[in-house]
Amino acid sequence: MNTSISASWGRHINVIPPQSGEPALAPISSFVDGQCIYSCGERADQVYRVEFGAVRVYRLLANGRRQILAFHFGGDWFGLQSRDRHSLNAEAIGVTGVRYINLQEEPLCRPALFSAALENFSAAQEHQLVIGRQSAIERVAAFLLEMSERSGYSRRFELSMSRVDVADYLALTIETVSRSLTKLKHRGFIELHGARGIELVGYRSLQNLCL
Amino acid sequence: MNTSISASWGRHINVIPPQSGEPALAPISSFVDGQCIYSCGERADQVYRVEFGAVRVYRLLANGRRQILAFHFGGDWFGLQSRDRHSLNAEAIGVTGVRYINLQEEPLCRPALFSAALENFSAAQEHQLVIGRQSAIERVAAFLLEMSERSGYSRRFELSMSRVDVADYLALTIETVSRSLTKLKHRGFIELHGARGIELVGYRSLQNLCL
DNA sequence: CGTGCCGTTGACAGGCGTCAAGTACAGTGG
DNA sequence: CCACTGTACTTGACGCCTGTCAACGGCACG
Numbered sequence: 001m002n003t004s005i006s007a008s009w010g011r012h013i014n015v016i017p018p019q020s021g022e023p024a025l026a027p028i029s030s031f032v033d034g035q036c037i038y039s040c041g042e043r044a045d046q047v048y049r050v051e052f053g054a055v056r057v058y059r060l061l062a063n064g065r066r067q068i069l070a071f072h073f074g075g076d077w078f079g080l081q082s083r084d085r086h087s088l089n090a091e092a093i094g095v096t097g098v099r100y101i102n103l104q105e106e107p108l109c110r111p112a113l114f115s116a117a118l119e120n121f122s123a124a125q126e127h128q129l130v131i132g133r134q135s136a137i138e139r140v141a142a143f144l145l146e147m148s149e150r151s152g153y154s155r156r157f158e159l160s161m162s163r164v165d166v167a168d169y170l171a172l173t174i175e176t177v178s179r180s181l182t183k184l185k186h187r188g189f190i191e192l193h194g195a196r197g198i199e200l201v202g203y204r205s206l207q208n209l210c211l
Numbered sequence: 212m213n214t215s216i217s218a219s220w221g222r223h224i225n226v227i228p229p230q231s232g233e234p235a236l237a238p239i240s241s242f243v244d245g246q247c248i249y250s251c252g253e254r255a256d257q258v259y260r261v262e263f264g265a266v267r268v269y270r271l272l273a274n275g276r277r278q279i280l281a282f283h284f285g286g287d288w289f290g291l292q293s294r295d296r297h298s299l300n301a302e303a304i305g306v307t308g309v310r311y312i313n314l315q316e317e318p319l320c321r322p323a324l325f326s327a328a329l330e331n332f333s334a335a336q337e338h339q340l341v342i343g344r345q346s347a348i349e350r351v352a353a354f355l356l357e358m359s360e361r362s363g364y365s366r367r368f369e370l371s372m373s374r375v376d377v378a379d380y381l382a383l384t385i386e387t388v389s390r391s392l393t394k395l396k397h398r399g400f401i402e403l404h405g406a407r408g409i410e411l412v413g414y415r416s417l418q419n420l421c422l
Numbered sequence: 423c424g425t426g427c428c429g430t431t432g433a434c435a436g437g438c439g440t441c442a443a444g445t446a447c448a449g450t451g452g
Numbered sequence: 453c454c455a456c457t458g459t460a461c462t463t464g465a466c467g468c469c470t471g472t473c474a475a476c477g478g479c480a481c482g
Binding site: 082133 | 270272274276292293294298299320321322324328329330331333338340342343422
Binding site: 373374375385386388389390392393406 | 428430
């Protein structure tokens with residue numbers, strides 16, 4: 001799926017910097033596309049770190065809708081939870097590897113986990129602003145910039161997730177996402193290479209949209 | 212402002228349980244209504260705890276809009292930040308007292324702060340779901356239930372914030388908030404006592420709205 | 423009683439969701 | 453090599469929800 005990227009293209013950061021004296025990390029567990037990593041209601045006694053691939057964290061609502069709260073890529077910690085049971089689901093996007101630590105065996109309050117929690121918190125707040133106060137086209141622009149940042153600020157990259165995922169992340173419909181991408185293309189801000197390939201032609205223009 | 216509450220009414224929890232061996236808490240600092248506690252760009256080397264009153268945390272966007280990310284009441288920690296400078300603003304709602312700890316003098320990674328960070332994170336996620344996937348009336352219902360919870364699950368309570376604040380928290384306009392409240396009243400789910408007084412008549416019905 | 427602020431209500435328009443049809447592309451099998 | 457199929461994505465038509473603009477009502481305060 002997202003393994004067929006031309007070599008010259010940026011991708012999401014999959015290289016993990018060597019951790020300094022972080023013990024008790026289990027070996028890499030591998031997941032196929034769409035496979036559940038944890039689900040709502042399960043005991044939350046592990047914290048995960050993405051090694052390669054990507055992860056979506058979401059909840060299903062009673063009206064049948066799905067809200068994706070976050071995407072996680074290589075190096076990101078996820079699964080931190082304020083209660084002892086998960087209130088969200090996590091699934092692999094494409095072939096994905098994660099490692100985890102067991103919270104029973106480890107002190108919960110570690111600097112690495114603390115800053116991971118703050119990073120997650122900060123990302124959630126930024127996303128609140130996007131879905132709260134931005135129009136459809138602004139949300140899509142913000143999303144593209146975010147994905148660019150997370151693939152090392154590359155101007156050209158490939159989305160690892162489908163339109164449905166993008167829509168559920170931005171609290172839009174796939175049709176609106178599609179239309180917004182088309183508008184951005186017509187305005188000369190981006191170019192589309194196939195369904196997943198994105199090129200940011202007008203980086204500054206995109207940023208101006210998101211103010 | 213929110214000091215003129217009839218004694219029989221629930222209020223937001225202002226009583227602080229005695230902390231067990233938590234040192235270095237500065238004495239209470241008092242703020243008047245609307246006073247800034249910290250603002251975007253300042254160094255974030257303090258973490259605050261509400262002693263009485265309430266706090267709104269928000270950001271102003273370029274289009275002139277304001278998004279309130281969270282309200283904080285007695286006992287809540289706020290001001291935790293992943294970077295060394297604040298990216299948000301915090302203001303007092305009504306007469307408000309806070310205490311803070313200095314992060315320079317204290318180890319950042321303490322259990323109390325860690326769980327505070329996770330609580331903040333969790334609240335941000337729940338709020339993402341509300342503003343992402345709920346209609347106007349569902350958001351208002353969810354808000355009332357949240358305020359009820361935070362005033363000790365009382366059926367009858369008084370809002371400490373204005374309609375503008377509610378609107379900016381729910382990513383709506385004041386008109387839509389007002390209309391939604393009227394609808395909830397006409398459906399017999401709530402009763403309004405003045406502008407700020409709320410009585411939840413149909414608690415279950417409200418919950419069913421928010422599924 | 424006038425003034426100002428806050429909240430409510432109404433009329434209207436626009437953006438986005440919904441429904442539906444059309445296109446592109448990969449995989450499969452003949 | 454090509455037809456067939458299914459999935460993902462795009463585009464179009466239309467309606468509703470919510471934002472915008474405006475007027476009105478209630479209440480505190482001077």
